[in-house]
Amino acid sequence: MDELTRIPVAGDHPYDVLVGRDLFGALPTLIEGAERAAVLYAPPLKEQADAIAELLGARGVRALPIEVPDAEAGKTAEVAARCWEQLGAAGFTRTDVVVGVGGGAVTDLAGFVAACWLRGVRWVPVSTSLLGMVDAAVGGKTGINTAAGKNLVGAFHPPAGVLCDLALLDTLPAPELVAGLAEVVKCGFIADPVILELLEAHPLGPVYRDRGVLRELVERAVRVKADVVSSDLRESGLREILNYGHTLGHAIEKVEGYRWRHGHAVSVGLVYAAALARCAGRLDPLTAGRHRAVLALLGLPTSYRADAWPELLAAMRVDKKARGSRLRFVVLDGLGRPSILDGPDDALLRAAYQEVSGA
Missing domain, CATH: 3.40.50.1970 (Rossmann fold)
Structure with a gap:
């Protein structure tokens, strides 16, 4: 050991x-x-x-x-x-x-x-x-x-x-390791920007080869989650921020019959959450665009098909964060500043999805 x-x-x-x-x-x-x-x-x-x-x-x-x-x-x-x-x-x-x-x-x-x-x-x-x-x-x-x-x-x-x-x-297939990086990226955007700097400074190959970089990424991401759950075990408040990117991500997984890797779905969900915050006037365009850039650098998907929107919207309405008929999304008001967008109207939801789908 x-x-x-x-x-x-x-x-x-x-x-x-x-x-x-x-x-x-x-x-x-x-x-x-x-x-x-x-x-x-x-x-x-x-x-x-x-x-x-x-x-x-x-x-x-x-x-x-x-x-x-x-x-x-x-x-x-x-x-x-x-x-x-x-x-x-x-x-x-x-x-x-x-x-x-x-x-x-x-x-x-x-x-x-x-x-x-x-x-x-x-x-x-x-x-x-x-x-x-x-x-x-x-x-x-x-x-x-x-x-x-x-x-x-x-x-x-x-x-x-x-x-x-x-x-x-060490023997984890590359696609599995890449998929796991989506949750690491999430931690970087909601709490620890150093994670993003590490990923941007070390392209995909060196992240695998450099055990020190990979260990630091794991430890930083674990600390982000440990700090949050230590103060909110039952997701009554702060812990919701760990669902950043997961509302659309879980919907994609359901629509795909869970054939998509969780990390791939969350990756698209992160891009959507950033677009939603930008469209709502909550997040600056530079930080929103950084989501797509970092995830693409890692080889993660950043878009999903346009014709899936009705199914995705229906799936999101049974998301754990929903309250009655109102959808709630974790969004960013800035780098490392997560918050909640409560009850966005359908036009805003569609506008953000158009950026994800390329429609």
């Missing part, structure tokens, strides 16, 4: 996000007292899940590997129910623990399974993707998807700790 960075997340149930390389050895300390550990993983992560199960077994913890479908296909009520059945068959008690090994989808599912079993048992996300490290694994938001939309069923359930093992990024 190399140098370890501990990023604290405060609140009623404080925990640390551990950032470093080769961190599996830290897991037993986080689950001390457990006799059993369910290890949820998607098929591509079987090798890592087996290594964790072997490590836990050597420490006297009975590991129960549970394979779940990859990506968003695993975030369903049916998959969660199968997991609960296996926990019941294994005799899981309140002192036992759920470990989620994978990207954002697997950790969302693992946290939700843990939140509901016996009304809440411990869980630990072992994030294997950049997206998971900087977003899904931190903050205690767990959930599954329904036909109505993404993450509409879930629970706030802080983990016992989070492992961000940077060694797992």
Whole structure:
């Protein structure tokens, strides 16, 4: 294990996000007292899940590997129910623990399974993707998807700790790493402009090759999220800013049947949110244009098809931030100055989308 960075997340149930390389050895300390550990993983992560199960077994913890479908296909009520059945068959008690090994989808599912079993048992996300490290694994938001939309069923359930093992990024396919950078860019615009400067100064290739740059990006993005969720676990106020770019992003994911990567959808959502703020007179054109420039530099999509607007608007109306029939968007009043645009009229929404669609 190399140098370890501990990023604290405060609140009623404080925990640390551990950032470093080769961190599996830290897991037993986080689950001390457990006799059993369910290890949820998607098929591509079987090798890592087996290594964790072997490590836990050597420490006297009975590991129960549970394979779940990859990506968003695993975030369903049916998959969660199968997991609960296996926990019941294994005799899981309140002192036992759920470990989620994978990207954002697997950790969302693992946290939700843990939140509901016996009304809440411990869980630990072992994030294997950049997206998971900087977003899904931190903050205690767990959930599954329904036909109505993404993450509409879930629970706030802080983990016992989070492992961000940077060694797992070494073999991550380039498209997955690129997709995760969308959430990093988001953190740069809402809170830490140094992130944007790092990305602009280090074109895509060097970001991968320079472990120091990638680690700094991860740590800065995690700190942004940790600072926000420490003061607002249940998204009653400040935490909404973490949804910057997600209102349209989640709508795109739904329209695409979750075939688009989350980061790709959020990338387009960021461009839309910037256009919306500029059209509303809230954001200067230079900062709005910087969204598209940074995301394009990273190879992320910045536009979506024009004919999808009716479907996207319908999907956004069931967004978690909506209040009754009123849509609410996280926008910027300037770099690092997020705020809420409440109830924009349809003409404004369409005008902003025309910039995204190129219509």
